[in-house]
Amino acid sequence: MTIQDLLSKADSYWDNAEMLIHIGTELESRTRLPEARRILERALGLAPKEYPDAYSTLAFTHFRDNASSAEKGEMALIQGLEITDSDILKAWYVAFIDDPPARDYFIEYLSQHRDPRLRIILGHALLWQGMHDESQLVLSEAIKGLGPEYMDILPKELTIYCSSIVWLKGAKPDLDIEQKVIPILIALQERYPEVYMNHATEITAWQVLKNWNKVIDACKKTLTKFPDEETTMLAMAIAYDKIGKQHHALHYLGRAIGIKPSFARARLVSARILDSIGEQELAKELMYEIPEVNPQYAVGIMQAAIWAYEHGDKVKALELYRRGYAELKSFEKAQFESHPIMKQIAEEQKSTILLNVLQ
Numbered sequence: 001m002t003i004q005d006l007l008s009k010a011d012s013y014w015d016n017a018e019m020l021i022h023i024g025t026e027l028e029s030r031t032r033l034p035e036a037r038r039i040l041e042r043a044l045g046l047a048p049k050e051y052p053d054a055y056s057t058l059a060f061t062h063f064r065d066n067a068s069s070a071e072k073g074e075m076a077l078i079q080g081l082e083i084t085d086s087d088i089l090k091a092w093y094v095a096f097i098d099d100p101p102a103r104d105y106f107i108e109y110l111s112q113h114r115d116p117r118l119r120i121i122l123g124h125a126l127l128w129q130g131m132h133d134e135s136q137l138v139l140s141e142a143i144k145g146l147g148p149e150y151m152d153i154l155p156k157e158l159t160i161y162c163s164s165i166v167w168l169k170g171a172k173p174d175l176d177i178e179q180k181v182i183p184i185l186i187a188l189q190e191r192y193p194e195v196y197m198n199h200a201t202e203i204t205a206w207q208v209l210k211n212w213n214k215v216i217d218a219c220k221k222t223l224t225k226f227p228d229e230e231t232t233m234l235a236m237a238i239a240y241d242k243i244g245k246q247h248h249a250l251h252y253l254g255r256a257i258g259i260k261p262s263f264a265r266a267r268l269v270s271a272r273i274l275d276s277i278g279e280q281e282l283a284k285e286l287m288y289e290i291p292e293v294n295p296q297y298a299v300g301i302m303q304a305a306i307w308a309y310e311h312g313d314k315v316k317a318l319e320l321y322r323r324g325y326a327e328l329k330s331f332e333k334a335q336f337e338s339h340p341i342m343k344q345i346a347e348e349q350k351s352t353i354l355l356n357v358l359q
Helices: 003-012 017-029 033-046 053-063 070-084 087-096 100-111 116-128 132-145 158-168 182-191 196-208 212-225 230-242 246-259 264-276 280-293 298-310 314-325 330-337 340-358
Strands: none
Touching: 003 017, 003 033, 017 033, 017 053, 017 196, 033 053, 053 070, 053 087, 070 087, 087 100, 087 116, 100 116, 116 132, 116 158, 132 158, 158 182, 158 196, 182 196, 196 212, 196 230, 212 230, 230 246, 230 264, 246 264, 264 280, 264 298, 280 298, 280 314, 298 314, 298 330, 298 340, 314 340, 330 340
């Protein structure tokens, strides 16, 4: 199903809250965040109490959107909690609580619940807090709580379980995601063929395992069902690059950029590959387009600044640095400030200011 198919379906079901929530959730997973937000807000306007999960999805349309803010996402969650008093939303909220005593209170409260579906969400939320051991324990208890027949039932929360275990693999290398997670994802794909996230999580699992041929196979399978999925094309391109097929990679990157011109990461990867095969002018063109095609993506502007400095264009690097730095979020600034090239650009900026003062 294409993005346009989803949008057309939303128009046809504009008074059906349940269908709109399904469509909005799919659009959020496929990074069509303003569109997902519009549809989810309509659904929650129609049925504000019946679908608490939709508030968490709405929150993620803010968290993931450069044009929005984390504060708006948190407000969506709080609004949902006030309207529904849902323990599911309380579990999601654990992921974003900055105050440790408040966080611990919610965790303690939710730990009294034995509903394995809720515990899957709590386990996922604990990952956001960096609590890997606690997350693994809760997720392990949750999957046992579903009972031995869970592969027959296949509750939709298993998508979150699989995503969480794949995420945990980085901190827990002994986790066997090939045997424990991928079979669940294959079963979920068969049961819910229109849910993109089950395919995306399988791709991520093979990426974590660095099995690039399996990544390519999973991407091909995904594109037969979601032919305009540019994130899948990027994953496929990276895998092709890893096995030395740069021209295959560039083909899929070109397709991804054509579908979503603002897709900065596809431009970054494409520029890196072009640079490596001696196509510096094309690489430069792609990099310098990022601030114009996605002007709200400050991270992309800063990455273009780094690229410009590395390639000897200090004037362009400073221009992009001045444009992007002030728009970075606090945690993004911290990440860039530790980058060795960014430190050099910052020193260039200081020198330029000093020269202007002395003139």
